[in-house]
Amino acid sequence: MRETITTAVHDAGTVFSVPSISACASPRTLIYEVQCRYCRGIDRLDLELVRSCYHPGAVDHHVSFDGDRDQFIAWLDVELRKAAGSIRASWMA
Structure with missing residues (x-):
């Protein structure tokens, strides 16, 4: 059975959890997920989401x-x- 990671996502001041990529995901996939969060945070001026990338x-x-x-x-x-x-x-x- 695969273990999953739960990621906190911030959107418009609301924090919610979403199932994330499997703990077995490749490093490349995990890096891509962080890059997407960073871009979304910049795009939405959601600085807490950007902070979560670091x-x-x-x-x-x-x-x-x-x-x-x-x-x-x-x-x-x-x-x-x-x-x-x-x-x-x-x-x-």
Whole structure:
């Protein structure tokens, strides 16, 4: 019998659990799942979902940012809100 992992998913402030990929899934599949969560979090401005993609001790290096997970989330919050008038943000309204 396969063991399953339950993942917390945040959407519009609601936290719910969904059955996730089997614990037997390949590392490639697990990485893909995290990448999809990250993209969804960025797309929806769901920073808690983005945070869930990082290990608590993670360090992120971007062109204009270096810091830990929580610092990155705070930086993202500011940077993504600056894009409020962009094409990306216009369809979200």
